[in-house]
C-alpha cells in the first residue's frame with residue numbers, strides 16, 4: 336500500500352501479487368498487494384464473496400487442498416508460501432494468528448476453555464502444565480476475564496466472553512500479527528464496541544500488527560489506521576482510514592461507506608441502502624472493470640477497460656476511471672429505515 340516506506344528491516348507482513356484460484360476455477364484473490372507493520376492496523380473491507388476470507392486463509396496456508404496460490408506472503412521477510420510445513424505450523428501461532436467470527440463454532444464445546452487456550456502453549460512453547468496454566472490465567476485477565484473462568488465450558492460464557500477467549504487464544508504464543516476475520520459480527524453493538532476497544536488496546540500495548548477483515552467499513556474505519564477495499568478478489572481502493580471512509584474515490588468504496596454509517600450515528604437509520612446486485616461469480620468475471628455492471632457512474636469504456644490502482648488523494652489510491660477527481664453525483668437510493676446491524 337502506498338504509505339510511507341519503512342526503512343529499518345522487513346515489514347511484519349508484506350503481501351505481493353497474491354493470486355488464489357480454487358479447484359473449481361474461482362479466482363477468489365487476484366493480484367493483491369498489501370502490508371502491515373508493527374503497531375499498524377489495516378482494515379480489509381468488502382461484501383460477502385469479495386475474497387476477504389480467502390486472503391486471510393492464504394496468509395497462514397489454511398486454504399483447502401486444490402487451491403492454487405501464487406505471489407509472496409512475507410512474514411518478517413520470510414515467505415510463508417515456500418516454508419516447510421513444520422515452520423508453517425510454528426508461524427501459525429507465534430508469527431501470526433487468526434481470530435475467526437463466531438467463537439461458539441471455533442471453540443470445542445466439550446473442553447474447558449483453559450485447556451483450549453493452554454493447548455498451543457504446551458505444543459508450541461513447550462511449556463510445563465503449571466507454566467501453561469499460569470499463562471492462561473494471565474491471558475484471561477489480559478482480555479478482561481477473571482483467571483478462574485479457565486474452568487468454564489464455552490456454553491457457560493456469553494458471546495462477548497467467548498470472543499474474548501478467542502482473542503486470548505490468539506495471543507497464547509505471543510504472535511506479532513493478529514488477523515481478525517469479522518471478529519465482532521455475531522455480537523450486539525455494545526459488546527462489539529467493547530471487543531473492538533480491547534483489540535485496539537492489545538495491539539497498542541504489545542506493538543502488534545493487526546489485519547482486521549469486515550464487511551462493515553464503519554467498524555473498520557473506527558478501529559484501523561488504513562483501509563483496503565476489496566471487490567471481486569482485488570483491492571480497488573486503499574488509503575488512510577478516514578480518507579477512504581469519508582472521501583471514497585471508488586464508487587464501490589463510496590457505496591460501502593454509505594451502507595455502513597458510523598457506529599452510534601443517528602443519521603445511520605436514514606443512510607442509503609447498499610448497492611443492488613451481488614459481487615460477480617469469480618469463475619465468470621465481467622470484462623473490463625469487474626464492478627461496471629453495478630456501477631452507477633460507469634462510462635462506456637469501463638465495460639472493456641480494466642483500471643489499475645492510481646493516485647486519488649494523499650496516500651489514497653483507487654482503481655477507477657474517476658479516481659483523479661471527486662466522483663460524479665450518483666443516483667440516490669431509497670432511504671433505509673432499519674437500525675444498522677453489526
Ligand SMILES: Nc1ncnc2c1ncn2[C@@H]1O[C@H](COP(=O)(O)OP(=O)(O)OP(=O)(O)O)[C@@H](O)[C@H]1O
Pocket residue numbers: 357358359361362363381382383384385386387388389390399616617
Ligand atoms: N473452497 C472454495 N471453493 C470454491 N470457491 C470458493 C471456496 N471458498 C470460497 N470460494 C469462493 O471464493 C469467493 C470469495 O470467497 P470468500 O469467502 O473469500 O469471500 P469473503 O469476502 O470472505 O466473503 P464472506 O464474508 O462471505 O466469507 C466467493 O465467490 C466464494 O464462493
